[in-house]
Amino acid sequence: xxxxxxxxxxxxxxxxxxxxxxxxxxxxxxxxxxxxxxxxxxxxxxxxxxxxxxxxxxxxxxxxxxxxxxxxxxxxxxxxxxxxxxxxxxxxxxxxxxxxxxxxxxxxxxxxx
Amino acid sequence: xxxxxxxxxxxxxxxxxxxxxxxxxxxxxxxxxxxxxxxxxxxxxxxxxxxxxxxxxxxxxxxxxxxxxxxxxxxxxxxxxxxxxxxxxxxxxxxxxxxxxxxxxxxxxxxx
Numbered sequence: 001x002x003x004x005x006x007x008x009x010x011x012x013x014x015x016x017x018x019x020x021x022x023x024x025x026x027x028x029x030x031x032x033x034x035x036x037x038x039x040x041x042x043x044x045x046x047x048x049x050x051x052x053x054x055x056x057x058x059x060x061x062x063x064x065x066x067x068x069x070x071x072x073x074x075x076x077x078x079x080x081x082x083x084x085x086x087x088x089x090x091x092x093x094x095x096x097x098x099x100x101x102x103x104x105x106x107x108x109x110x111x112x113x
Numbered sequence: 114x115x116x117x118x119x120x121x122x123x124x125x126x127x128x129x130x131x132x133x134x135x136x137x138x139x140x141x142x143x144x145x146x147x148x149x150x151x152x153x154x155x156x157x158x159x160x161x162x163x164x165x166x167x168x169x170x171x172x173x174x175x176x177x178x179x180x181x182x183x184x185x186x187x188x189x190x191x192x193x194x195x196x197x198x199x200x201x202x203x204x205x206x207x208x209x210x211x212x213x214x215x216x217x218x219x220x221x222x223x224x225x
Binding site: 032034036038042043044045046049051088090094095096097098099100101102103105106 | 154157168207210212
């Protein structure tokens with residue numbers, strides 16, 4: 001069975017600074033990888049996904065992530081954050097052809113002026 | 114049009130009551146899910162359905178009974194509600210197994 005570890009529970013960052021959120025996964029088979037964002041009192045919105053192909057994936061709102069198979073990682077980055085990026089970020093993994101999406105514990109990003 | 118919609122958005126009820134949450138998706142997806150988000154924001158899958166058939170029941174108490182009348186709907190009925198059932202429940206759908214899930218806005222259930 002797959003599992004996901006988000007290495008940082010909270011990441012404070014200043015506006016216009018870069019941010020990196022770390023995610024490692026564990027699985028014995030091929031996987032799909034995702035990052036979701038949850039704004040307060042809202043549902044989850046997909047930021048980006050890796051299914052196959054290029055290991056550098058670009059998503060919405062200027063976010064990107066890189067799939068590293070040897071390190072079983074899928075870290076999320078943004079070169080310059082805005083106040084509006086303050087939210088909870090979840091890394092998720094599913095095994096190919098599996099009906100289960102497993103989530104990490106989440107990383108709270110707080111952007112300060 | 115909302116892709117995945119849940120009703121109600123908020124639900125406050127007493128212990129021992131029975132309640133239902135409804136979910137509908139207009140994306141034409143075959144697979145639907147129920148997730149539970151606890152007070153620490155941890156998301157855990159409860160059920161997965163594909164073409165109205167139960168695929169995954171993730172050791173959820175049998176007080177929770179999902180029902181899928183058709184591919185576009187997946188409802189969740191909860192009997193004999195307990196304090197520990199308080200959480201946010203999310204419905205989601207995906208196009209195929211393993212694909213990205215599209216989530217509803219959530220139902221915040223508070224049991225008092």
